[in-house]
Amino acid sequence: MLIDPFQRQVNYLRVSVTDRCDFRCVYCMSEHMSFLPKKELLSLEELDRLCSTFVALGVRKLRISGGEPLVRRGIMTLIHRLGRHLETGALDELTLTTNASQLEKYAAELIKCGVRRINVSLDSLDAKKFLAITRWGKFDRVMAGIEAARAEGLRIKINTVALKGVNDDEIENIVRWCGEKDMDLTFIETMPMGEIDGDRSDQYLPLSQVRTQLEKIWTLEESDHVSGGPARYVNVRETGQRVGFITPLSHNFCESCNRVRLTCTGTLYMCLGQDDAADLRAPLRASEDDKGIIAAIREAITRKPKGHDFAIDRLHPAPAVARHMSVTGG
């Protein structure tokens, strides 16, 4: 088992399998992003070996993310191989976070790999606004991807980043739409990670305001549902729907953090909002024996910090960390 200095058990690994993406969401990236040279990427076999070592050390939940994970060539080979840990019972859940652009193509195969639930990021139901947010996204393909996943029986949770003056007028509509389609929904506050073209303080919308907006229409009841992630949930009494809130800025959730994050180059970040990291690529490549990797992981966990120091306001114009969310996979 991996236990950090604050007695938190680390049993959840998120893996960014590529920092590249076919979208350029305004809060996530600048339009002209520089990505890692492809030669620096770990191979799919190497990613499998690192993930499997984490599973051997007690990780029970694995989330594949990115960048856009489904644009990495051969990605289904990795997901398929990782599925073996579900069959042995070593892993409780194998899941992914995706923008759904490639989901129509891969939904059936994901089910075959043992994936049962996925997170889909969607910030607007208005095709024009969707294009403005994602810059390059194709709304119809995303909708087709979502429908294909539903038809295959994949359970979907929609993640919506709340953006001031952009989608705050759609909050109610998104809740209703998710309810009609029987999809869970979580709102997220924008986080100060990596340079973008605009100013994040223009985008930041505290979720307390989203909640207040919803409370004008519905009765929200606190829920004790836990998903293994950082969201806090409410039930909408009138519709029976569950809505989550991820509030890294307005209400820090670090005390119950059970996660670490691996990049596609084999760097392990012990906190989304701190720079300290451990290199797992060197021990991975140094030997075919996993002992070096295990020692490096155990050492890294002793350095897991208490939490992040995110802030978005005029006093903090710079990102809290230089890397973008796409490097560590959200």
Ligand code: SAM
């Ligand atoms: N491309 C995939 C997607 O969008 O679902 C997976 C990677 S994306 C980095 C993972 C999640 O991070 C998405 O839900 C996205 O909305 C969110 N995200 C990206 N940058 C963010 C930021 N600066 N603050 C808050 N959430 C962010």
Ligand code: SF4
């Ligand atoms: Fe790509 Fe996801 Fe970032 Fe949007 S949020 S640019 S889809 S990685």
